[in-house]
Amino acid sequence: MSVIMVTYDLHKPGDKGYDALYDYLRAYDCRHPVESVWFLDTSKPTETIMDDIVKILPYPDHDMLIVIRQKKKGWVTYGTPRLAEWFKDPKRTWDL
Known part of the structure; x- marks a missing residue:
């Protein structure tokens, strides 16, 4: 597993069409500290998340x-x- 950062610039922020994106991101052990930035703890490669x-x-x-x-x-x-605490949590998995 690794910590992955996902950030985006959406064409129509607030559009209900993005609900699937937010649901997808919330399905992970994650943190959403600032607008348009998420951190996911996952075993998926970055390419899979992008796809x-x-x-x-x-x-x-x-x-x-x-x-x-x-x-x-x-x-x-x-x-x-809260993000710093999440990063420091010994359960967090990181690339070295």
Whole structure:
């Protein structure tokens, strides 16, 4: 498993068509600390997550998506104490 960051720029934020995206992301052990950024703890590769999300986007020709595998070291947070706690949790799985 790894911590994966998913971030996006949606063509029509607030559109009900994105409910499937939010449901997909919430299905993981995840945190959503700021708008348009999610952290997932998963064994799925980044390419699979990208493919899964692109299939459910209502405007795939206009939406933008970035999926990045995170490292255990090299992160800092400000104003997001719950995210920092989640990152520090020994259950969290990281790429080294």
